[in-house]
Amino acid sequence: MHKVVSRDGTTIAFERAGDGPPIVLLNGAFRDHTIFDALVPELTPHCTTYVYDRRGRGESGDAPVYSVEREIEDLEAVINEAGGRAVVFAGSCGANLAIEAALAGAPITKLALHEPYFRVEGHPRPPADFMANLSALLAEDKRGEAAEYFLAELMGLAPEVIADWRRTPLWATNEANAHTLLYDTALCGDFTVPAQRLATLRTPALVVNSDKTGDWLRAAAQATAAALPNGRGVQLPGSWHRVEMDVLGRVLVEFATT
Structure with a gap:
């Protein structure tokens, strides 16, 4: 894997493949860059993909103290390797990170999100503790x-x-x-959709959910799409918290290249 050094000195490992406009793929909880092994081949005929291990995972380093700001800087370091601007696709908690990065002014040209981890009214949040x-x-x-x-x-x-x-x-x-x-x-904040903050984000955005996902995940995706001024939601075939890779690939290629 290639390596880039984030602003705080943490080494971030990434892989690059394909040819075309750059798209950075950002994983969610538990996983590292290998979660995208089935998706990358769907994208590389049309896009240059950048997949990386978030800090603390795989071949990337870590720091003694965590902050969301440092993770944003990691994403920015990878985007810099991609030429300084890129489409970002992110799922699960990774979608929360991508949202925070876009709100912080990261050079994201378009934002594709898969079922971010928010809870809307009528769906219980995790316990306060x-x-x-x-x-x-x-x-x-x-x-x-x-x-x-x-x-x-x-x-x-x-x-x-x-x-x-x-x-x-x-x-x-x-x-x-x-x-x-x-x-x-930490990326989930208070677990509510930050609608007022999202209303300030002008980045073109696509929010994807599976047709067979959980109710709270579907509701969160739909609420996120509705809160984004330049966002739209789309439901794709799949299973719980997962979209069929060939379908997702086609949708992302169209989104990233048009």
């Missing part, structure tokens, strides 16, 4: 329990779904990256 409880579990190095707590209380997954996930090879990655769940929680 969510961050404190998650921090306590991680302070005791209870990574598996921290991952379960995040999935249950923030993502709303049923115990049997989490138990099934624990039996898959992917669970080891969940535990390895569990410390970054604090970063993703």
Whole structure:
């Protein structure tokens, strides 16, 4: 992987592929750049893709103290490697980060978001002490329990779904990256759609949700799209919190190149 140094000295690892206008792909909770392995081939005939490991994951470095501002600087460092301006596609908590970066003035030409982690009225938020409880579990190095707590209380997954996930090879990655769940929680703020702030964002935006996703994820995507002055929402075929990659690829190519 290529490496770039963020403003605070943290090394950020990224991969570049394809030819055409640049698009940076930004992952969400638990994952690193490999979450986009199936999407990149759909984009590279038309775009130059930049996928990177967010700080604390994969081959990227980290810092003793986390802040959203440092993560914005990481994204800006990758965009600089892409020529100084780029389309950004981000999902889950990564969508929250992309929104914060755009609001902070990052050089994002277009913003594509997949089901950001917000809650709208009628959908319960995580408990008020969510961050404190998650921090306590991680302070005791209870990574598996921290991952379960995040999935249950923030993502709303049923115990049997989490138990099934624990039996898959992917669970080891969940535990390895569990410390970054604090970063993703910080990105969620108070978990409400920041409609007043989004109303100031003039960046062209596309907000995607799956036709079979969870109710709170669909509602959050629709509310985010409605709050963006130059935003529109689109529902695509898929499953819970996931869109079919070939369909998503075609939509992103059209969005990024027109």
